[in-house]
Amino acid sequence: MKSKFLIPVLAMIFATGMSFTTTNTNEAAISGYVEKTPGNWVPVQVDCQGPNDCLVRFLGENEIHQVFATMNTTQPIKGSGDIIVLNP
Numbered sequence: 001m002k003s004k005f006l007i008p009v010l011a012m013i014f015a016t017g018m019s020f021t022t023t024n025t026n027e028a029a030i031s032g033y034v035e036k037t038p039g040n041w042v043p044v045q046v047d048c049q050g051p052n053d054c055l056v057r058f059l060g061e062n063e064i065h066q067v068f069a070t071m072n073t074t075q076p077i078k079g080s081g082d083i084i085v086l087n088p
Contacts, residue, residue: 032067041071048079
């Protein structure tokens with residue numbers, strides 16, 4: 001009788017304990033958007049932190065793009081000012 005009661009109780013205790021375990025996630029990775037040509041917005045995954053503009057360059061291209069939080073130019077993402085090279 002005790003084992004019929006004890007096993008479900010232990011399962012609930014372990015399930016509750018495991019619900020509080022998490023892995024570290026990289027919260028600095030921000031999805032942003034780059035306007036490659038007027039009206040052509042491309043989503044990018046960048047890690048920008050800092051007071052300057054977040055700038056990217058696609059591999060094989062020479063043009064430098066600024067990263068924005070939404071698909072308009074009113075919300076630029078701030079970064080280190082260094083150019084991040086992205087593989088398209």
